[in-house]
Amino acid sequence: MTSDLNQRAFDRTSNEELHWNLPAETAMPSGKAVEILEFLRWYARERLDSRRMDERRSIDLGVVPEFADAGLLGLQVPRRYQGQELSYRDTFRIMEQLAAIDCNLFVMTAVQNAVGIPPIMQHASDRVKADVLPLLAQGKSLTTSAASEPGMGSNLRAMTTCATRNRDGSYTINGTKRWISLGAASHYLNVFTRLCDEHGEQLGYAGFVVDTTTPGFTAGPELLTLGLKAVPQNILTFKDMRVPADWMLGAEGEGITAANAAFMLARLVLAAGSVGAMKRSLEVAARYATRRTVATGLLVDNGRTQQVLTEAVAATQAVETLLDHLTFQLDMGEQPPELLYFVAKIIASEEMFTVVDRSLQMLGARGFLDTNIVGPFFRDYRLFRIFEGATEAITVYVGKMIHRNPAGFGEIVHAFPASRQVTDLVDEAASFTALRAVTEQEQHILYNVLGDLLCWSVMAALTSSTATRSEMHAYTAQWCEHKLRQRLTEARRDVGLELPSVSTLLSHIAGYEETIGDVDQRRPDEEHCVDPLLMR
Numbered sequence: 001m002t003s004d005l006n007q008r009a010f011d012r013t014s015n016e017e018l019h020w021n022l023p024a025e026t027a028m029p030s031g032k033a034v035e036i037l038e039f040l041r042w043y044a045r046e047r048l049d050s051r052r053m054d055e056r057r058s059i060d061l062g063v064v065p066e067f068a069d070a071g072l073l074g075l076q077v078p079r080r081y082q083g084q085e086l087s088y089r090d091t092f093r094i095m096e097q098l099a100a101i102d103c104n105l106f107v108m109t110a111v112q113n114a115v116g117i118p119p120i121m122q123h124a125s126d127r128v129k130a131d132v133l134p135l136l137a138q139g140k141s142l143t144t145s146a147a148s149e150p151g152m153g154s155n156l157r158a159m160t161t162c163a164t165r166n167r168d169g170s171y172t173i174n175g176t177k178r179w180i181s182l183g184a185a186s187h188y189l190n191v192f193t194r195l196c197d198e199h200g201e202q203l204g205y206a207g208f209v210v211d212t213t214t215p216g217f218t219a220g221p222e223l224l225t226l227g228l229k230a231v232p233q234n235i236l237t238f239k240d241m242r243v244p245a246d247w248m249l250g251a252e253g254e255g256i257t258a259a260n261a262a263f264m265l266a267r268l269v270l271a272a273g274s275v276g277a278m279k280r281s282l283e284v285a286a287r288y289a290t291r292r293t294v295a296t297g298l299l300v301d302n303g304r305t306q307q308v309l310t311e312a313v314a315a316t317q318a319v320e321t322l323l324d325h326l327t328f329q330l331d332m333g334e335q336p337p338e339l340l341y342f343v344a345k346i347i348a349s350e351e352m353f354t355v356v357d358r359s360l361q362m363l364g365a366r367g368f369l370d371t372n373i374v375g376p377f378f379r380d381y382r383l384f385r386i387f388e389g390a391t392e393a394i395t396v397y398v399g400k401m402i403h404r405n406p407a408g409f410g411e412i413v414h415a416f417p418a419s420r421q422v423t424d425l426v427d428e429a430a431s432f433t434a435l436r437a438v439t440e441q442e443q444h445i446l447y448n449v450l451g452d453l454l455c456w457s458v459m460a461a462l463t464s465s466t467a468t469r470s471e472m473h474a475y476t477a478q479w480c481e482h483k484l485r486q487r488l489t490e491a492r493r494d495v496g497l498e499l500p501s502v503s504t505l506l507s508h509i510a511g512y513e514e515t516i517g518d519v520d521q522r523r524p525d526e527e528h529c530v531d532p533l534l535m536r
């Protein structure tokens with residue numbers, strides 16, 4: 001393991017220029033966090049073979065016990081439940097490091113710590129917490145949350161899985177969940193359902209921790225994903241599965257609140273992971289650019305290369321600055337505005353994917369190889385724009401919330417002491433909240449515009465307030481301001497946009513058949529079932 005990591009690796013945080021007005025003791029990682037970070041770098045160097053995991057579509061056998069031993073599977077669980085009780089800062093730092101190493105390991109650890117454990121920590125009964133949390137925190141059991149279904153992903157309220165209250169107070173769950181990461185590997189998982197009383201009367205939504213050894217639970221097929229191949233997603237079915245009353249998360253009707261516990265923290269963890277993925281891609285891109293000679297000389301000395309790298313570094317720094325801000329608030333016991341969780345998720349995942357793509361492009365043909373980290377990052381991290389709320393769905397949600405409460409725009413953005421010119425741009429962005437759409441489609445576009453404007457107003461105001469910290473911070477602020485200006489130009493265009501009707505669009509697309517046909521492969525596929533003559 002590296003011995004000097006403690007001294008060297010945290011120059012960033014010990015540098016007053018860079019971090020967000022943190023008291024020194026909050027800025028430095030705790031001893032346990034340093035230990036975990038050292039472990040991860042050692043693990044990456046000595047043990048890990050990401051490509052092998054990818055090809056085998058499974059996590060290496062040693063990962064779970066070694067991660068458990070290092071404390072990685074219960075990062076924020078209180079010590080009384082055998083967890084590490086780390087701060088948000090330490091947790092996000094560890095997740096950033098992990099994402100820089102491998103997306104599969106990042107997602108496995110994120111699902112356990114940010115998707116599976118929080119609903120239990122925040123909403124389970126004391127008895128369930130006492131029974132379950134020590135097992136999870138010590139990595140003796142994995143956990144996850146099951147919300148998505150075949151018929152719904154973005155729209156949680158459209159779920160059909162149903163829990164019915166029985167006369168004895170227990171509940172019976174019926175339904176199917178899909179896409180559930182670690183769904184077949186978890187001993188305990190959180191499942192979110194509609195709720196009915198014993199007469200079939202709708203009572204809203206509910207969440208339950210369930211023991212997956214209970215009769216009625218079946219872990220179904222693994223989905224063959226494009227990337228993130230070592231972390232399985234499964235279809236889960238619940239057929240007359242009985243759950244004791246005190247395994248409910250919170251009270252009857254509080255299912256959406258409990259589900260939010262699974263998804264809000266996860267959005268920030270994904271932002272931390274995005275920072276790790278951006279930094280690692282840029283390290284490799286910079287390595288190549290300083291070694292490769294092209295027609296103009298050394299690649300890194302080319303003006304266009306310099307511009308691409310600078311923009312990518314600015315994007316990374318902008319996301320990091322937002323995350324630092326939110327982390328600081330959380331560690332101080334404050335609750336950041338809910339919409340900032342969405343802003344962080346949207347900006348981080350979108351900018352991360354651009355940075356990974358540009359890094360890959362900078363590597364030329366080598367970017368298309370499967371043998372360095374950037375190509376697999378491109379495939380694996382694509383997911384971040386989809387799960388924990390797909391970008392479009394949550395941008396529209398943010399816009400809708402702001403349209404309902406226009407004062408919220410200023411309250412969120414003016415919390416950052418921005419320059420006069422950025423404040424003027426933000427005020428112009430906020431003025432879009434006064435617009436009213438005529439048709440439903442215009443309203444969707446308006447909400448998207450507002451969500452997007454809020455995102456870039458936050459980024460421009462925030463980075464403007466940190467612009468004097470260094471030359472790079474000044475550039476980052478300028479870059480975010482430019483992005484906001486661009487978004488305003490697009491917004492002016494979008495709100496008045498006249499689009500062809502849906503039927504015109506669809507009939508145009510249907511016309512493609514004339515030139516390319518419309519052919520699906522009839523795959524012979526593989527036989528996976530046991531032959532009936534051999535079956536019991």
Ligand SMILES: Cc1cc2nc3c(=O)[nH]c(=O)nc-3n(C[C@H](O)[C@H](O)[C@H](O)COP(=O)(O)OP(=O)(O)OC[C@H]3O[C@@H](n4cnc5c(N)ncnc54)[C@H](O)[C@@H]3O)c2cc1C
Nearest residue numbers: 145146147148152153154179180181387388390392393396
């Ligand atoms: C690898 C992987 C792991 C996953 N792990 C889990 C897990 O552990 N637990 C779990 O519960 N789920 C999990 N999911 C599911 C994931 O959260 C959903 O797939 C995601 O929320 C998107 O839902 P959907 O697929 O139904 O897309 P849809 O809701 O069908 O969305 C399709 C498109 O429409 C857009 N859209 C949707 N609504 C709107 C709107 N109102 N306005 C404008 N555009 C909109 C979306 O942005 C998207 O581009 C996982 C998915 C994947 C791929």
